[in-house]
Amino acid sequence: MQTFTGRDGRAPLDDSLRFIIPSDYYEGRAIQKRILEEVEKHHFNEEATFAIKLALEEALINAIKHGNKLDRTKKVRIQARVTDEEAEITIEDEGPGFERTSVPDPTTEENLERLHGRGILLMEAYMHIVTWSNRGRRVRMVRRNNGLAGDNRPPA
Amino acid sequence: MSESPARLNVTPHKDIAVVEFTENKILDEMSVSEIERALAALLEARDRPKILLDFANVDHLTSAALGMLININNRIKQQNGQLRLANIRPQIMEVFMITKLNRLFRILGTRAEALANFE
Numbered sequence: 001m002q003t004f005t006g007r008d009g010r011a012p013l014d015d016s017l018r019f020i021i022p023s024d025y026y027e028g029r030a031i032q033k034r035i036l037e038e039v040e041k042h043h044f045n046e047e048a049t050f051a052i053k054l055a056l057e058e059a060l061i062n063a064i065k066h067g068n069k070l071d072r073t074k075k076v077r078i079q080a081r082v083t084d085e086e087a088e089i090t091i092e093d094e095g096p097g098f099e100r101t102s103v104p105d106p107t108t109e110e111n112l113e114r115l116h117g118r119g120i121l122l123m124e125a126y127m128h129i130v131t132w133s134n135r136g137r138r139v140r141m142v143r144r145n146n147g148l149a150g151d152n153r154p155p156a
Numbered sequence: 157m158s159e160s161p162a163r164l165n166v167t168p169h170k171d172i173a174v175v176e177f178t179e180n181k182i183l184d185e186m187s188v189s190e191i192e193r194a195l196a197a198l199l200e201a202r203d204r205p206k207i208l209l210d211f212a213n214v215d216h217l218t219s220a221a222l223g224m225l226i227n228i229n230n231r232i233k234q235q236n237g238q239l240r241l242a243n244i245r246p247q248i249m250e251v252f253m254i255t256k257l258n259r260l261f262r263i264l265g266t267r268a269e270a271l272a273n274f275e
Contacts, residue, residue, distance in 0.1 A: 115227055
């Protein structure tokens with residue numbers, strides 16, 4: 001059985017969900033479903049649920065497609081801890097990594113018609129905390145179960 | 157070729173093709189390429205295409221769908237056509253605003269408003 005090592009090299013807390021999957025969209029979707037069931041169980045409000053669903057999808061696609069290049073021999077490691085207060089999700093791929101600061105801002109006039117590059121923007125807009133580590137291969141995201149999040153959201 | 161391919165429902169209104177997404181959820185990574193192919197087929201069959209995308213059924217979307225919409229918009233512009241978006245619910249509209257794509261697309265409140273907006 002495969003084991004998962006936490007981001008600090010320690011075993012994760014027992015109440016975390018842990019998964020190791022091949023780089024496959026269907027596998028990713030099953031994980032999404034499982035984590036969202038947990039979010040529902042903890043009565044996250046509609047806005048927070050939408051945010052987690054969106055950020056989770058973007059992060060999984062990043063790992064499966066852009067990180068591991070759909071290579072099924074490369075794994076994606078997912079850890080999720082959901083409480084009534086917050087959802088913390090960590091996703092790590094085995095790809096070459098990337099430099100967050102090298103991703104161009106897709107909202108500028110010259111980049112507005114670019115076909116790619118909005119996933120990270122959306123993750124950072126919809127989650128309260130998004131941190132990248134292991135040279136961009138690992139992302140940790142936190143969404144609290146309350147009102148507004150993110151610095152990139154436009155004013156109401 | 158069918159006018160209403162999988163995942164889309166296409167209804168003609170004068171010279172405008174009104175396109176509804178038939179699956180209430182998700183324009184996600186897996187469905188996006190299928191939808192893009194269907195929309196591309198719709199464009200190929202038309203000169204100066206006028207396309208209205210009705211988002212009434214859409215309650216979730218991702219960056220992959222946004223890329224697809226930009227691509228379709230570019231193709232329509234290349235064919236001297238017009239694209240309008242309508243019936244986008246507030247949560248989805250927020251995604252357009254965060255990405256500032258509300259500046260790129262012509263987005264109208266209702267289908268009637270969008271139909272009236274074509275030139």
